[in-house]
Amino acid sequence: MMKFKKGETIVEPTIGICTVFGMKLMKVDGKEMTMYIFDAQNAKVYVPADMIEKRGVRRPMTRDEVKRILANLKQPAAPNRNDARLQYMNYKEIMKSGDPGQIARLLRDLYILDQNDDLKGKEKEIMEQAKKFLCDEIAFVRETSKAQVMETINDALRQMFKKKQAKDKEKAKKSGVGLSMGILGYEDDEVEETEEEAAEESKPKPKKSADYEDDDLIDEDEDEDKDKDDDDDDEGSSLGEKEEDDDEEEEFVDEEDDDEDN
Numbered sequence: 407m408m409k410f411k412k413g414e415t416i417v418e419p420t421i422g423i424c425t426v427f428g429m430k431l432m433k434v435d436g437k438e439m440t441m442y443i444f445d446a447q448n449a450k451v452y453v454p455a456d457m458i459e460k461r462g463v464r465r466p467m468t469r470d471e472v473k474r475i476l477a478n479l480k481q482p483a484a485p486n487r488n489d490a491r492l493q494y495m496n497y498k499e500i501m502k503s504g505d506p507g508q509i510a511r512l513l514r515d516l517y518i519l520d521q522n523d524d525l526k527g528k529e530k531e532i533m534e535q536a537k538k539f540l541c542d543e544i545a546f547v548r549e550t551s552k553a554q555v556m557e558t559i560n561d562a563l564r565q566m567f568k569k570k571q572a573k574d575k576e577k578a579k580k581s582g583v584g585l586s587m588g589i590l591g592y593e594d595d596e597v598e599e600t601e602e603e604a605a606e607e608s609k610p611k612p613k614k615s616a617d618y619e620d621d622d623l624i625d626e627d628e629d630e631d632k633d634k635d636d637d638d639d640d641e642g643s644s645l646g647e648k649e650e651d652d653d654e655e656e657e658f659v660d661e662e663d664d665d666e667d668n
Contacts, residue, residue, distance in 0.1 A: 408458050409463075410442065413546060417547070418453070419462045419504025422542045429455070433644065472547050475510050475613040479562035482570035483514040490526050497532045506543065507538050512648035517563045 408414055411427045418424050424446035427442050432452070440455040442463075453461060486493065497516075500508045516533035519525050525533070537559060545555040633663070 408463070410458075410463075414442070415466060417464050417466055417504060417543060418444055418446070419502055421449075421451055422539055423466070423546050459623065461501070464504065466543055466547055467506055469547060471506070472544050475506050475544070476508065476558065476562050478510045479514060479559065480515070480565045480569070481513065482566055482573050483518055485515040487519075487524070493531075494527060494529060498527065500536060501532065501539070504539075506540060509539055511538070512536055513559075514563070514566060518567060566624065578625050581597055 412426055416424060416426060420606075421444070422586065424444040427445040427450065429444040430441050430443060431438060433439075434454075441452045442455055444451040444453060453463065459500075497512055500512050503509075513533065513536040515524065516529055516536065519529065520533060522665045537556065541555045541559060542553055545552045548555065561571050
């Protein structure tokens, strides 16, 4: 049988973190029994000493155990929805056990169902109880504020849900299930990419700048001027040759005139 000392901090599943106030011999239904007295927020709770283990009363987690619980909260889960009523009863038993590992797994399942708008009946209350239970104990172990610990728990759950979405998406891609109907948004992603590509292709291609067009015109003008200059040179050459022919004719005429004079 587990024994606790007066003043020791313990965890009682139905009340959470509390302090051992003392022990007392009491008569219940005509039978004497030793009772533990736990102080929980100025309220006294009596628990028979021989019922301690059955009720799940234990010492708080160690810092290493807290790290494992927070790491466990980040791991994707797959809630079972075969029988909601049976699940609810199972959730209640887990909370009564006070086992932080089981409560962390329960919290993951309920968080996923909550994100998918699939919580039923009083499951929302159990989810909040599970959060508070873990938060109180972790805050005590880490000696920090409950608000800070609650944010840490919520952040771990958000990371877990993102991992689950990515895992489900990858699984669906491999199997091809749901792609044609756009389940989980895969088809929409592809459509968006296609529309972006179409928009990119439909953009008018950049035209040459005015400077480049002017340069082309200048080059064409220069070519025309060059051709014109070449034509002028050819024409000049022809004229030069004609003048030389005229000079030769004049000299020939002069020679004939000289012969007649003689």
